[in-house]
Amino acid sequence: xxxxxxxxxxxxxxxxxxxxxxxxxxxxxxxxxxxxxxxxxxxxxxxxxxxxxxxxxxxxxxxxxxxxxxxxxxxxxxxxxxxxxxxxxxxxxxxxxxxxxxxxxxxxxxxxxxxxxxxxxxxxxxxxxxxxxxxxxxxxxxxxxxxxxxxxxxxxxxxxxxxxxxxxxxxxxxxxxxxxxxxxxxxxxxxxxxxxxxxxxxxxxxxxxxxxxxxxxxxxxxxxxxxxxxxxxxxxxxxxxxxxxxxxxxxxxxxxxxxxxxxxxxxxxxxxxxxxxxxxxxxxxxxxxxxxxxxxxxxxxxxxxxxxxxxxxxxxxxxxxxxxxxxxxxxxxxxxxxxxxxxxxxxxxxxxxxxxxxxxxxxxxxxxxxxxxxxxxxxxxxxxxxxxxxxxxxxxxxxxxxxxxxxxxxxxxxxxxxxxxxxxxxxxxxxxxxxxx
Numbered sequence: 001x002x003x004x005x006x007x008x009x010x011x012x013x014x015x016x017x018x019x020x021x022x023x024x025x026x027x028x029x030x031x032x033x034x035x036x037x038x039x040x041x042x043x044x045x046x047x048x049x050x051x052x053x054x055x056x057x058x059x060x061x062x063x064x065x066x067x068x069x070x071x072x073x074x075x076x077x078x079x080x081x082x083x084x085x086x087x088x089x090x091x092x093x094x095x096x097x098x099x100x101x102x103x104x105x106x107x108x109x110x111x112x113x114x115x116x117x118x119x120x121x122x123x124x125x126x127x128x129x130x131x132x133x134x135x136x137x138x139x140x141x142x143x144x145x146x147x148x149x150x151x152x153x154x155x156x157x158x159x160x161x162x163x164x165x166x167x168x169x170x171x172x173x174x175x176x177x178x179x180x181x182x183x184x185x186x187x188x189x190x191x192x193x194x195x196x197x198x199x200x201x202x203x204x205x206x207x208x209x210x211x212x213x214x215x216x217x218x219x220x221x222x223x224x225x226x227x228x229x230x231x232x233x234x235x236x237x238x239x240x241x242x243x244x245x246x247x248x249x250x251x252x253x254x255x256x257x258x259x260x261x262x263x264x265x266x267x268x269x270x271x272x273x274x275x276x277x278x279x280x281x282x283x284x285x286x287x288x289x290x291x292x293x294x295x296x297x298x299x300x301x302x303x304x305x306x307x308x309x310x311x312x313x314x315x316x317x318x319x320x321x322x323x324x325x326x327x328x329x330x331x332x333x334x335x336x337x338x339x340x341x342x343x344x345x346x347x348x349x350x351x352x353x354x355x356x357x358x359x360x361x362x363x364x365x366x367x368x369x370x371x372x373x374x375x376x377x378x379x380x381x382x383x384x385x386x387x388x389x390x391x392x393x394x395x396x397x398x399x400x401x402x403x404x405x406x407x408x409x410x411x412x413x414x415x416x417x418x419x420x421x422x423x424x425x426x427x428x429x430x431x432x433x434x435x436x437x
Contacts (some may be wrong), residue, residue: 021142028104035104037097039081042068044098045244046105051117051237054251061151062117063259064102077091082121095121096135103145117180119153120168133171136403140175147176151201155182162193165174169197180237184229193231202229203259206240212249219249220399220408226254240423307412308394315425318342321416324351332356333426338402338409338428345422347379347390353404370404378426383411387424391415400430407431 011164028037036045068076083127085091099118106116120133140147152172154165169179180201181194185208194202208225211218226236241260250258308405317327328340332354339359342351352374378384385393397411408431415424 016368021096021100021138024093024100027097028101033108035101035108036069037101038298039068041071041079042076043100044068044081046102048106049259049261050263051115051257052263053257054253054255059114060257061117062106063117065105065154066098066101081212091121092135096139099136099139100143103139103143107143107145112146114149115151115178116145116149117151117153119182130394133168133175137171137175150176151180153182153203154199162197165193165197169199180236183239191232194234196227198232199234201235201237202256203237203239209238209246209249210243213245223253230254280421304396304412304429307331307337308425310334311394311412311425311427313415314340314427315414316424318425319416319418323420325354328427330353336430336432338407338430339404339423340427341373343384343426345424345426347377347381347384347424349373349378350423367404373404381411383413383426384424387413387415388422402428404428 015166028035029174034045037041038044044066045068046064046216047067050059050066051061051063051417052058062212065077066081068081070076072307082091082094098121102116102118107204112157120136130257133205136152139145140150172179178200180203181197181199182203183205185205186201204222204225208222209216213219213221229236235256236254237257237259238255240258241250241258241262243248243262246260247258247262314324314331318324324340324342332340333356337356339356341349344350353371382395383395383397387393388398397412397413399410401407409428410431412427412429413424415422417423
């Protein structure tokens with residue numbers, strides 16, 4: 001968030017003569033219906049960024065940022081304000097001033113069905129003192145801001161701060177606020193903390209989107225990371241979306257919320273009218289994304305059709321008691337087929353793997369211990385469950401790393417009857433990295 005960077009700067013001390021909220025209130029100026037405060041030669045105020053729900057296809061909140069307007073009309077981020085404050089009491093008071101401005105500007109818009117997302121300054125969170133959210137409670141009571149509309153963003157810092165985070169999260173939830181982990185990065189964050197600390201929302205760092213656009217492997221990992229966060233009980237927000245390519249990617253994720261300059265920043269005045277008219281453009285983007293996904297799915301289904309016909313011919317032949325090796329002769333000659341095998345009604349593999357001849361010539365000896373999977377149990381695989389629950393209908397699994405070679409693959413599966421017994425026929429097909437997930 002914009003408030004989190006704290007570069008060095010010229011020190012300013014003795015900024016606040018009164019520590020109560022009434023003193024801060026007297027420092028605030030209303031200009032053309034917008035609340036701001038003078039600080040040195042700057043004018044400190046609020047600006048907002050929309051947050052959308054990808055499922056509801058409409059706006060659900062605003063993230064608010066602090067910035068300073070200079071005499072020449074140029075703007076500076078909040079870091080410029082905080083960087084010159086060295087006294088911890090003044091840091092707390094400036095943070096209170098910032099929050100008071102945000103609350104007053106948001107409340108003036110009379111929006112009762114959207115969240116306001118803001119943060120606690122990191123020097124308040126991890127400074128020389130333990131974090132104390134009592135000033136936030138006082139501020140909520142003083143302004144009458146409804147706590148159920150407030151989402152507080154906290155940094156999920158690596159290091160020994162779990163006790164601090166846990167206590168702060170508990171206090172915030174007791175106030176009635178939601179808690180968001182900000183700029184969550186898979187490489188430095190502790191996934192175990194997610195289920196222990198139980199934030200309501202996790203905002204993923206934008207670097208994950210950058211990496212996903214450069215690497216299909218990173219894209220797969222991002223999809224899985226979103227699923228892991230959901231499994232921990234939290235919702236997912238993708239941040240700093242700035243291009244159409246990024247927007248289309250996040251629309252394919254199972255992320256719950258998105259925000260970024262691509263969807264527009266708003267001055268304080270604009271949020272008063274945007275609650276009504278902001279959703280049309282997002283719905284249009286969602287429709288474009290859905291059409292693109294449908295087109296790719298349709299193209300993918302046509303490509304997979306070349307396997308489906310031979311796969312069903314193989315299944316019917318197996319049902320007629322033709323040996324699997326003979327029944328799969330045409331199927332294994334199709335390009336991309338990795339292996340064919342048969343499971344019983346419990347998911348136990350009851351046949352040897354049938355490999356294409358060219359695959360046998362390219363055996364990677366490092367995986368030789370995994371090639372013989374006769375007697376293996378595939379009960380936990382979705383390809384088995386989906387086939388059992390949809391008798392006679394060909395199923396396609398999500399792509400996954402094959403346990404018998406170096407490739408990503410997808411599994412075709414279909415249930416069949418052979419005499420009085422039920423079986424599931426499976427065919428692993430190499431997954432092309434440029435396909436959708």
